Amino acid sequence: MVITAPLCFKAVGRTKRADHAVNEFDGSSTIVDAADTIAEHSRSMSGSEKSIEIHRAKPAFRESEEHYRAVAEAATDAIITIDSDSTILVVNPATERIFGYSSEEMIGQPLTMLMPDYLRHLHTAGITRYMETGRKHIAWAAVQLPGLHKSSAEIPLELSFAEFTNDGQRFFTGIARDISERKRLQDRHARLARHAVLHAEVSAAVSESEKTTSEMLEICASAIVRHLDAAFARIWLLNNEQKVLELGASAGLYTHLDGSHARIPLGSFKIGFIAAVQKPHLTNHVQTDERVSDKEWARREGMISFAGYPLLVEGRTVGVMAMFARQSLDQDAIEALESVAPVIAQGIERKRTEDILRDTQRLIQAIFDNSSAVIHVQDLDGRFVLVNRKFEEVAGLRSQEILGKTSLDLFPLNAAAYVAGDRQVIETGSASETEEVFTTDRGDRVFLTTKSLLSDESGKPYALFGISAEITERKKAEAELREMQAELAHLNRVMTVGELAASIAHEINQPLAAIVWNANAALRWLALDPPNLARAHDSAELIVRDGDRAGQVIARIRALLKKTPPSKTLLEVNEFINEVVALTQTEMVQHGIHLRVVLANDLPTVPGDRVQLQQVMLNLIVNAVEAMLTVEDRERALLITSGRFDDSAVRIAVSDNGPGIHPEKIQHVFDAFSTTKPEGMGMGLAISRSIVDAHGGRLWIEANEQHGVTFQFTLPIATSD
Amino acid sequence: MATKATIFIVDDDPSIRLALENLVSSIGQPVETYAAAQDFLRDCPRNPAGCLVLDVQMPGLSGLDLQSELSHAGIFLPIIFITGHGDIPTTVRAMKAGAVEFLTKPVSDTELLAAIDQALERDRLARADRAGVAELRERYDQLTPKEREVMALVVQGLLNKQIAIKLNNSEITIKQHRGKVMQKMRAE
Numbered sequence: 001m002v003i004t005a006p007l008c009f010k011a012v013g014r015t016k017r018a019d020h021a022v023n024e025f026d027g028s029s030t031i032v033d034a035a036d037t038i039a040e041h042s043r044s045m046s047g048s049e050k051s052i053e054i055h056r057a058k059p060a061f062r063e064s065e066e067h068y069r070a071v072a073e074a075a076t077d078a079i080i081t082i083d084s085d086s087t088i089l090v091v092n093p094a095t096e097r098i099f100g101y102s103s104e105e106m107i108g109q110p111l112t113m114l115m116p117d118y119l120r121h122l123h124t125a126g127i128t129r130y131m132e133t134g135r136k137h138i139a140w141a142a143v144q145l146p147g148l149h150k151s152s153a154e155i156p157l158e159l160s161f162a163e164f165t166n167d168g169q170r171f172f173t174g175i176a177r178d179i180s181e182r183k184r185l186q187d188r189h190a191r192l193a194r195h196a197v198l199h200a201e202v203s204a205a206v207s208e209s210e211k212t213t214s215e216m217l218e219i220c221a222s223a224i225v226r227h228l229d230a231a232f233a234r235i236w237l238l239n240n241e242q243k244v245l246e247l248g249a250s251a252g253l254y255t256h257l258d259g260s261h262a263r264i265p266l267g268s269f270k271i272g273f274i275a276a277v278q279k280p281h282l283t284n285h286v287q288t289d290e291r292v293s294d295k296e297w298a299r300r301e302g303m304i305s306f307a308g309y310p311l312l313v314e315g316r317t318v319g320v321m322a323m324f325a326r327q328s329l330d331q332d333a334i335e336a337l338e339s340v341a342p343v344i345a346q347g348i349e350r351k352r353t354e355d356i357l358r359d360t361q362r363l364i365q366a367i368f369d370n371s372s373a374v375i376h377v378q379d380l381d382g383r384f385v386l387v388n389r390k391f392e393e394v395a396g397l398r399s400q401e402i403l404g405k406t407s408l409d410l411f412p413l414n415a416a417a418y419v420a421g422d423r424q425v426i427e428t429g430s431a432s433e434t435e436e437v438f439t440t441d442r443g444d445r446v447f448l449t450t451k452s453l454l455s456d457e458s459g460k461p462y463a464l465f466g467i468s469a470e471i472t473e474r475k476k477a478e479a480e481l482r483e484m485q486a487e488l489a490h491l492n493r494v495m496t497v498g499e500l501a502a503s504i505a506h507e508i509n510q511p512l513a514a515i516v517w518n519a520n521a522a523l524r525w526l527a528l529d530p531p532n533l534a535r536a537h538d539s540a541e542l543i544v545r546d547g548d549r550a551g552q553v554i555a556r557i558r559a560l561l562k563k564t565p566p567s568k569t570l571l572e573v574n575e576f577i578n579e580v581v582a583l584t585q586t587e588m589v590q591h592g593i594h595l596r597v598v599l600a601n602d603l604p605t606v607p608g609d610r611v612q613l614q615q616v617m618l619n620l621i622v623n624a625v626e627a628m629l630t631v632e633d634r635e636r637a638l639l640i641t642s643g644r645f646d647d648s649a650v651r652i653a654v655s656d657n658g659p660g661i662h663p664e665k666i667q668h669v670f671d672a673f674s675t676t677k678p679e680g681m682g683m684g685l686a687i688s689r690s691i692v693d694a695h696g697g698r699l700w701i702e703a704n705e706q707h708g709v710t711f712q713f714t715l716p717i718a719t720s721d
Numbered sequence: 722m723a724t725k726a727t728i729f730i731v732d733d734d735p736s737i738r739l740a741l742e743n744l745v746s747s748i749g750q751p752v753e754t755y756a757a758a759q760d761f762l763r764d765c766p767r768n769p770a771g772c773l774v775l776d777v778q779m780p781g782l783s784g785l786d787l788q789s790e791l792s793h794a795g796i797f798l799p800i801i802f803i804t805g806h807g808d809i810p811t812t813v814r815a816m817k818a819g820a821v822e823f824l825t826k827p828v829s830d831t832e833l834l835a836a837i838d839q840a841l842e843r844d845r846l847a848r849a850d851r852a853g854v855a856e857l858r859e860r861y862d863q864l865t866p867k868e869r870e871v872m873a874l875v876v877q878g879l880l881n882k883q884i885a886i887k888l889n890n891s892e893i894t895i896k897q898h899r900g901k902v903m904q905k906m907r908a909e
Contacts, residue, residue, distance in 0.1 A: 506805040513826050514740035520830035521740070524747035539743055546736045586805070589778045 078176040083169065084131055086111040086123070098157075098178045100150030111174075116148045131170070147176060156183040188332065195336035198227035202340045206347025213237070213351040217249030220321070220344050225252035228333050230323035231303060235311075236264060237319045237348060238275060245275055245320055253301070253324075269293065270308060275317045280309045280338075284328040298324075305329040307337050311345035318348045374447065374468040377454065382406040382422060385463065394438065394445070394470075413439045422464055425451045429461070435475075436468065445472045485690065486563065489615065492687045493560050496618050503586035507553045511546035518542045556583060559611055566612060566694075570605040570718055573642050573650050580617040581640065587625055593636040600643040603650050606715040612691045613715070616699070619684040620654040620711045627658030627708065634707070645714045649697065653712035660708050661701070669701055688713075726771035726841050729798065731755045731787065733779045737803075741774055744830055745837065758782035762790055769798055770848060772821070772840035774833075777804040777811060785811065788818050797847060799840035803828060860906045868905070871898040 072079050078095035082088055088106050096102055099114055106113070112120040126137030138145070140161040146154040158177040163170060205211065205219035217235045224233035232252030236245035243266040247257050267276040270291040274281050283289040286303045297303075307329055308322035321344055323337070368375060369389045377386040384402050392399055395410065407415040407422075414437060421434050431452035438445045447468035453461040497504065522539035525532040556579055581597055588595045621638070628636040637657045645651035661669060670689045685699075692699040692713045699713040728745045730752060732738045738754045745752045751771075755761040759782050761773075773791075777784040784802055791798065799821040804811070812823045821843060822836040864872060874884045881899060885892040902908075 509805055509826050510734050511736050513828065514734075514736035516827065517740035517744040517830055517833070521743040521747040524744075535743070535747070542736075542739055542743060546740070549736060585780075586778070589780050592783075595780070 075175075076177075078178075079173065080106075080111065080114075080176065081171055081173045082111045083171055084127070086127055088113075089171070095176070098149075098155060098176065099147060105150075114147050114176075116146055116154055119145065127172075144179065156180050158182075191332055194227040195332060195339075198223050198336055199339055199343070201227070202343050202347075206343055206350065209354065213348065213355070214248055216347055216351060217344070218251060220340070220347070221249040222251035224321070224323055224337070224340070228323065228325065228329075228336060229327060230325045231301065233321065233323040234261070235319060235321045235344065236271060236275070238266070238317050245271055248319065270306075271320050271322060274308045274310050274322070275320045278310045278312060278315075278317055280307065280341075282307045282329065282334060286324065302326045307334065309337055309341040311341055311348060313342075313345050313349040318345050318352070372469070374466075374470070376466050378406075378422065378464045378466070380426060380461065380464065382408075382419065382464075384410075396440075411438070421449070421451060425453060425464060426461070429453060435471070445470060446475045447471065485687075486566075488683055489612070489687050489691070490561075490563050492619070492683050493611075493615050496615070496622055496684065497557060497560055499622055500583060500587055500618075503590065504553070504557055504583060506586045507583065508550050511550040511553075514546040515543050515550070518546065553583075560614060560618070562611075564611060566609045568607050568609055571608050571610055571613065573603045573606055573652065573715070574599040576610055576614050577617060577640060577642060577652065580614050580621065584618070584621045584625070587622075588638060591625060591629060591636065593625060593628055593638050596637065596639045598639065598641045600641075603642060603644070604717040606650060606695075607718050608695050608715060609691075613695070616688040616691050616713065617652070617654070619688045623684065623711070624654055624656035624658065624708075627656050629658075631658055631707075648719075649714040649716050651712055651714050653710050655704060655708065655710040657704070657707035658709070660703055663703070666701060666703065666709070670699070725751060726844065727751045727753055727769065728771055728774060728837060729753050729755070729761065729765065729769065730774045731758055731761045731779075731784070732774075732776040732803075733757060734776065737776065741833075744833070745774075748834060750837070758784070758787035758790075761787065762794070765796065767796065769796065770844060772799045772801060772837060772844055774801045774803060774837070777802050777815070785815060785818070788815065788820065792818065797844075797851070799843045799847075801833075801836045801840055803833075857906070863905050864902060868898050868902045871895060872902045872906070875899060875902065 072092040075092055075094050078098045079090075079092040080088060080095055081090040088109050088111055091103050091106050095106065099106070101113075112123055115123055122137070130136055143159045143161075145157055145159055147157045149155050156179045158179045160175045162173045164173070165171070201223040202220045205216050205223070208216070211219070217237075221233040221235050224230050230252055232250065232254050234247060234251075234254075235249045237248045238244075239246050245264040245266065247262045247264075250257055261271070264272045266272050270281055270293075273291070281291060282305075283291070284305045286292050286298045286306050287295055289295075289306065292298055292306060301324075303324045303326060305325045305328050306322065307325075308320060310317050311319040311321055321337075321341060325333075371388060371390060373388075374391045374394050375386075375388040376384055376391050379385050383404055383406055385404075387395075387399055387402050392402065395402060397410065402410060407418040411418065417436060421432060421436065425432050431450060433448065433450050436447045436449045438447060448471045449466055449468040451464060451466045454463040454465050455461045518539045522536045522543070525536040525539060577597070577599065581595070585595065621640070624638050628638070634657065639653075639655040641653045641655070643651055670685045689699045692715070696716045697714040699711065702710050702712070704710055728750050730738060730741045730745070732741065732754075733756055735756070738756065742752045742754050753765075755764070758775075758779060762782075775784040775787060782790070784800075784804075788800055791800075800815075800819070801822045801824060802812075802815050802820050803824045803826065805826050815823050821840045824832065824836060861869070861872075870888060871884060874887060879887070881892050881895045884890075884899075885895045888895065
């Protein structure tokens with residue numbers, strides 16, 4: 001401040017009524033005149049009324065008078081002196097500037113001309129009361145009150161008052177500072193503060209995980225209404241599937257979420273347009289804006305401005321926020337909206353993610369509980385920490401009876417196997433799939449259980465996860481199927497052996513005939529005189545050999561005809577081929593078939609079921625023999641070979657020179673019930689293929705270049721482990 | 722001939738071969754065994770005495786094949802066929818081709834030995850027949866063409882006079898030729 005109050009009081013204190021003042025100068029400045037008048041007045045008073053203070057300060061007073069004039073003239077604040085009737089006596093140049101009146105227009109006029117209407121009677125009443133009671137109706141220092149400009153605009157003023165008495169008359173001097181700028185700054189600060197609060201509230205709302213999306217949006221909308229003085233604010237969410245914006249929150253004038261604005265198609269109306277083009281729409285001329293459709297409504301409600309912002313997350317529209325206000329929006333408000341838009345957008349996005357997560361969790365829980373799989377989680381000490389409904393069902397226990405217990409506690413009959421499986425997974429760290437048996441009163445139930453370790457972020461395992469599917473029925477069906485297949489295979493063997501019956505009988509009859517003859521010979525050798533013991537002995541040895549031979553044939557047939565469970569042993573490939581060849585040799589001789597058997601030496605052993613593999617050979621040989629029965633124009637020839645197929649398998653081939661098989665039928669020979677024989681079942685090749693498959697090999701057919709076909713199959717050799 | 726009768730055995734089955742050899746040996750007959758028909762064809766004597774015990778079904782050359790091969794080669798041996806399962810067509814074919822016996826297993830030792838006896842007897846007779854015919858042929862070969870002409874008419878029962886007219890010779894000439902024929906043919 002340039003002017004200090006005491007100096008001001010003193011100066012004014014010497015002033016006579018302004019209207020009595022004589023303008024001794026050029027009158028260019030009223031306050032100067034007034035000040036001069038006061039100074040003059042003081043001078044004129046100096047003789048008769050000698051105030052001690054003034055008297056003592058006489059030279060200084062003169063000085064201060066001058067000083068006052070200079071100050072008053074230079075002052076940027078309005079300085080106005082009134083009398084007790086509130087008539088303006090003196091004004092300085094700043095007064096003219098601030099209020100827009102010339103000094104002539106003001107001096108002699110009531111002070112109330114410089115006040116807004118609504119303050120005038122307060123002033124009048126206040127000053128009257130003060131005159132009567134000495135009680136001030138306002139504080140006298142730095143009071144903020146509006147003044148009235150000549151243009152009728154209000155001017156924010158900061159006022160200070162002083163009173164002085166001269167000749168028994170009371171005068172008041174007011175210093176009015178135009179604080180429009182300050183007020184504006186203050187208002188702006190206040191607004192900015194509100195904007196900061198808006199931002200803070202919005203930020204708080206979107207980061208609060210307890211709130212639902214609509215609660216969050218409601219808070220945001222109402223914060224916009226409160227802090228930006230919006231008439232109302234709304235937030236829509238984009239439903240991306242339906243390409244429609246759904247009203248999520250509305251605060252202020254309207255709070256309903258239904259009605260015509262509840263669903264806005266993407267691209268339609270101003271909201272849909274904002275969402276589509278991803279650009280804000282701002283106007284301070286709602287009533288004439290082309291994008292505002294209901295201008296009648298806007299006029300009726302006195303809407304001035306509209307601001308609509310797309311809510312974007314990484315370039316994607318997630319919604320739109322918009323507000324109407326009954327006043328213009330300044331740059332600050334726009335900036336405030338701009339700053340909260342991405343926050344709200346992020347909030348929506350996060351809520352959406354959270355919703356999805358929550359839904360997912362709910363879904364997982366539902367799946368977990370409704371799964372037909374038996375699911376459990378155990379800690380690394382084997383205590384159950386989580387089981388699903390199906391687990392409870394199977395165990396016949398409720399979860400509270402299960403949790404905290406171990407397999408050993410709950411399933412003592414089967415625990416050893418379970419624990420061994422658990423331990424393996426924990427020790428190796430790799431998932432396992434095992435069949436587990438669960439013993440119940442009503443028999444064993446079989447489960448296929450997958451166990452794996454659950455690990456934390458650092459990779460440290462903390463639990464064992466097990467999921468089991470019951471395969472009891474499947475196992476039963478498999479067993480039945482296996483049994484049926486075995487029956488069929490057996491039937492096939494019986495039938496094949498039946499076809500070979502004559503040959504087989506011959507194979508047995510040969511040694512039997514030999515035995516009888518050798519026995520008779522022995523008797524004759526013994527009956528000689530002297531008996532030929534050496535020849536008798538030889539005869540007995542021949543009998544023994546022939547008996548063995550017959551026994552072996554019978555044993556082989558019995559093995560083929562017996563229903564034996566499959567058992568794998570290491571087999572010499574050539575050995576089991578030769579045994580089958582021996583059974584079928586007579587058959588071939590009988591049908592005039594020239595048999596050639598070419599077997600590779602040093603073949604590795606193969607793991608397999610002797611009976612089953614012999615059955616395959618038997619089927620292939622019998623088929624080949626039958627195929628060649630129609631051949632009359634060339635020697636019937638059957639070739640059986642063995643050899644290495646590759647590093648990991650041996651190959652056995654049976655090749656005939658029969659009429660061959662039609663190319664269209666050649667791939668169907670392995671189908672069940674595919675047969676060319678009226679008496680056949682057509683199962684032989686189908687069974688043979690399933691046997692070879694079960695041995696991990698392959699059985700296939702190829703047409704020979706000239707005549708007939710070659711059936712061959714591979715068998716994997718025994719691996720060293 | 723002075724050749725002792727031998728039992729030849731051809732069978733691919735070693736049990737059967739050894740048992741037959743044993744059995745036949747036990748009655749004191751010489752035995753020769755062959756594992757395949759081809760072996761026998763290659764190794765057997767040109768004019769064997771005895772009989773052949775032959776398996777019908779054998780890989781390669783079968784029993785029946787051997788039978789016809791022997792016949793072509795002019796080797797005469799009575800054949801006893803032994804078969805695991807005799808069927809009528811095979812049997813008929815074998816018997817037509819001159820088989821002595823067709824035995825279907827099981828064959829008892831007596832049955833077999835009886836068949837062998839019979840075969841040996843037949844061989845002896847046949848050999849004797851074959852020996853007589855051969856001697857006559859030898860004698861006949863000594864006749865002159867004229868004597869053969871005369872002999873042919875004599876055999877028809879013509880008188881010397883009739884023959885002389887037919888051959889346009891004198892009766893005395895015919896009588897001399899006739900005497901030569903009777904002498905050379907050792908006809909009494």
